[in-house]
Amino acid sequence: MQIINNPNKSDWSQVLKRPTQTVGDIEETVIQIFEDVRKNGDAAIKTYTSKFDGISLDSHIVTSEEIQKAMNAVPEKLQQAIKTAKHNIEAFHTAQKTDRIEVETTQGVQCWQEKRAIQKVGLYIPGGTAPLFSTVLMLVVPAQIAGCKEIVLCSPPNKQGALAAEIVFAAHLCGVTKIIKVGGIQAIAGLTFGTETIPQVYKIFGPGNQFVTVAKQLATKYGVAIDMPAGPSELLVVADEAANASYIASDLLSQAEHGVDSQVILVSTSKTLIDKVSEEVEKQLEVLPRKAIAEKSIGNSKLIYVENDTLALELINEYGPEHFIICSQNEDFYVDHIENAGSVFIGDYTPESAGDYASGTNHTLPTNGFSKAYSGVNLDSFSKSMTFQKISKEGILNIGETIELMAEAEGLQAHKNAVSIRLKDLK
Amino acid sequence: MQIINNPNKSDWSQVLKRPTQTVGDIEETVIQIFEDVRKNGDAAIKTYTSKFDGISLDSHIVTSEEIQKAMNAVPEKLQQAIKTAKHNIEAFHTAQKTDRIEVETTQGVQCWQEKRAIQKVGLYIPGGTAPLFSTVLMLVVPAQIAGCKEIVLCSPPNKQGALAAEIVFAAHLCGVTKIIKVGGIQAIAGLTFGTETIPQVYKIFGPGNQFVTVAKQLATKYGVAIDMPAGPSELLVVADEAANASYIASDLLSQAEHGVDSQVILVSTSKTLIDKVSEEVEKQLEVLPRKAIAEKSIGNSKLIYVENDTLALELINEYGPEHFIICSQNEDFYVDHIENAGSVFIGDYTPESAGDYASGTNHTLPTNGFSKAYSGVNLDSFSKSMTFQKISKEGILNIGETIELMAEAEGLQAHKNAVSIRLKDLK
Structure with a gap:
């Protein structure tokens, strides 16, 4: 890991630079698939599923038999864990409901604001070896609480033409209207235009690879809203000499295992702590199953020493991390003054993975500095605020x-x- | 005006089609100007201001002398009117403040959500013959209430190198940090990258012509957020036989005078009312100063007869109007069940122009059917919601x-x- 001592303010933008992504050459493929899906509907969906997912499907809809099978396939203990997480996410997002706001601005001029659900939403869940069923909870639970009428979930089928049982289990548990086995660009195109099988929606949520990211951007050109622009996941920890180096190392690594482009930063007012964390990272890295990935992103990551908390805070606000862990005796100072962050984790016993899964906060958060202007997904993401007036x-x-x-x-x-x-x- | 009787549901999408805009060929110009501003900063800003606005300026900043001059130039009665409007907008947007939401989702797991202001915002106000100072109020007032630290306002200079006194007056009254005489693509590029004179911001708000619209879209590619995608302004009125035809005609015309691409629709369960409104529109149109514009957009507009309120509501929700006026004895039915609209105006004495200027609601609203997924500008548009957790x-x-x-x-x-x-x- 790269250790940086007391960087000059003029160098901050260089020090805090994120790994860049170039997506330019994908755009043409995305535009072409969008056109095809728009014109040919399900026929195009079938073609691309066969081409990209290597499976030819008669129907892309997950049937009630498939749902039943998935409900039985998930181990009891995991079912319980998913239900516990759902309970916490529900509790936190239900509390975000707001009342109608009403003001008589002038005698006889009644104005009010109400939130009404977005009627049709599309949720994208990536496939791959690790089924991201936690994201199903993070998106479906608030959509349900907001009152969205049509909640469509798309996820790519595996080579056997199925979805991971955990994804189907979570989707059904939370009340998805329609589960569709379709992934990638073709899924986003289907949600944008609608096909015989895929309903057209008003807003698309969810993570994905760079193809899905570019497809979501293109969807906005056709009037479909998206949750937020995407970028590689990232974590910044601020810690002082009293912090626990092995806990911090475990948090840095949990972020680093996401992908080779994940970014991990430690900002500290203690050089001793920086050295200890660096050692601990090396030690813990050795035994990780996803060592190859974590090693690469740790290679890009930074341990930054700064002289005091004020400077640290300024640097952190300039970066605007997606996840921000505070392990400092001055935790109140950071909590009170952090301006740009997606989600904040406070103290020794609040690892980022708590928020990733089960504390109740949402894990769909603004990366890439977007926390300067964007909220993470929350209850309001699934409704829009309308104003009314009667004079x-x-x-x-x-x-x-x-x-x-x-x-x-x-x-x-x-x-x-x-x-x-x-x-x-x-x- | 085109009268449509009882259209089939299968024809609704055709009937409700909005005037299309093609912006494809503008994009290259926008990209080129962005590149130039990014590389050359103020020098590029000066070049384009000279080219597009026909004026060469030494400095683009509005000075305190210019502000003083503007404060004296606005007639006393208009100053009072602006202050009244500001009071109402302040009252309605202040009421939108939300408290921190805190939940202990599980014993020992404390989660909370807080809204924090977007630190740097850029507001764009178009120039032209009619100075849109009302939009200054609609954007600066909530930015101030939210607590944005840097509020930058850009508007194109006239041929004398000045801004309209009303714009400078309103901007200063509401507490803009920096007023800059720069317009069009170059203004949006400046706010995106920052120049020696123009601060880089995190989110850009405000209306504009198609060049500004495309520039705002491009800004999002560089990580800057925008208020919402733009489209021509529109109004839909629903009315029954008891409604006042001349009031409705005046509302339709107030929308129609915005531009030749404005869209105006009346949906009614009464053929008699449709005929009366049609006559009244012709009569009132004759005496309008902006008759040429209003005539053209009225030409594209539609009077739609439907058999009952249920059908009317369904059609209106499919359209998702920016402005929605309800003049019906069943007004509660529409108020309770409207799902997609930017702002709703209820009853005979609630013209759309009340919300455009002075009732207190915001007039920056989703057009083009975007009300299905987007909110109009409100207090939350100037902050982002962050989550915190302590375990x-x-x-x-x-x-x-x-x-x-x-x-x-x-x-x-x-x-x-x-x-x-x-x-x-x-x-």
């Missing part, structure tokens, strides 16, 4: 002239007329 | 095994280790 005769008499003056000054006479015509009747 | 020894003992089981099933051993290493110390 009485008294109300329009009270604010009518204000509107007339402003509309006239903006040169919009018909806007003024809409008020004048009413005032004339009332005066 | 005690007891807490990790309570949920540790759940995390271990799930991490193992996902094949992520280092995630499991981060918990196991802590549990080992505690057991």
Whole structure:
């Protein structure tokens, strides 16, 4: 791991630079598949599933028999664990419900704001050897609480034409409307345009490889919203001399095993701690099954020594980490002043994996510095806020002239007329 | 105006089709200007301002002398009107503040959600003959309430190198940090990359022509968030036989005068009302200063007769109007069941122009059917929600095994280790 001592502010942007991704040359493939799915619907879906997933399917819908089989295939202890996690995620996201906000801004002018569910949402769950059923919980639970009517889940089939039992189990447990065996660009294209099998949706959520990422970006050009732009996962830990080096090393490695482009940073006011963590990382790395991956991303990662907490905080806010762990005696200082982070983990007994699975917070978070402007997925991600207003005769008499003056000054006479015509009747 | 009787559901998508925009050929110009601004900063800004706005400026910053001049130039009555509108917008957006949400999801597992302001925001206000100072209020007021530290406003200079006094007045009144005389693509590029004069921001808000729209889309590729995708403004009115035809005509026209691509729709369960509104529109149109514009967009607009409220509602939810006026004896039915709309105006005395200027609701709203997934601008648009968690020894003992089981099933051993290493110390 690279140790950096007291970097100059002018070098921060270089020090904090994220591994870059180039996606330019994927775009043409994505556009071409989108066009094909738009024109040919399910026929195109079948072709690409056969081509990319190596399996030819008569139907892409997960049947009730398949669901039943999956419900039996998941071991009892894991079923219980998934239910415990679901309970916590439900508790935290249910608490995020907001009441209608109502204000009489002027006598007779009643304004209110209400949140209403996005009616149709599409959730993408990647395939691969490790089935990411935890992401199913993170997306379906808030969609249900928000009241989305149609919750469509897409995930690529394996070579046997099936989804991992854990994914089907979690999806069914949480109440997905339709589970569809389709992955990659073709899944996102299907959710964007709709096909005979795949419903068209208004917003698409979920992680994916760079093909899925570019496909989601393209979907927005067709008016479909997405949860947030994606990037490699990342973790920043701030720690002082009192922190536990082996705990921190285990957290850094849990992030590093995600992928070779994961980024892991330790910022510390203690050189001793930096040395200890570095040693511990080497030690713990040796026994990891995903050592090859973790080793590569640890290679890109940084241990940064800074002189004091104020400087550390400034540097962290400039970086805007997706996950931010605080192991410092000054934890309140960081909690109170962190401006840019996706999710914050406080103290020795709050590993990032708690939030990844079961504490109740959402694990779909802004990477790549997007925490400066984007929220992680939360209950509001599945609804939109609408405003309402009702003005009485008294109300329009009270604010009518204000509107007339402003509309006239903006040169919009018909806007003024809409008020004048009413005032004339009332005066 | 085109009258459509009882359209078949299968024809709805055709009937409700919005005027299309093609922006493909603009993209290359936008990319080129972005590259130039990124490389050459203020020098590029000056070049494009001279080229597109026809004025060569030594400095693009609005000085305190210019602000003073603007404060004196706006007539007293208009100043008062702007202050009244500001008061109402402030009242409604202040009420949208939310408290921190805290839940102990499991004994010893404390999770909370807090909203923190986006630190740096850029607001774009178009120029042209009619100065849209109302949009200044709609964007700066919530940015201030949210607590954004740096609020940068960009607007194109006129041929004399100045901004409209009303824009400078409103910006200063509401507390903009920096007012910059720069418009179009170059303004958005400047806010995206930062120049010597223009600060780099995290999120860009505000309306604009198709060049600005494409530039905002491109900004998202560089990691800058935007308020929402843009499209021509639109209004849908639902009304029954008891509604006031001349009020409705005045509302339709106030929307139609925005631009030739504005869309205006009346849905009614009364053929008599449709005829009356059609006549009234012709009559009122004659005396409008912006008749030429309104006439064209009225030409594209539709009066749709449907047999009952249920069908009307279904059609309106399929369209998802930006502005939705309800003049119906069944107003509660529509208020309760509207799923997709930006802002809703209820009753005879609630013209759309009330919300455009002074009722207190925001007028920056999702067009083009985006109300199916996007909120209009509101207080939350200027902050992001962050989650925090703090787990005690007891807490990790309570949920540790759940995390271990799930991490193992996902094949992520280092995630499991981060918990196991802590549990080992505690057991």
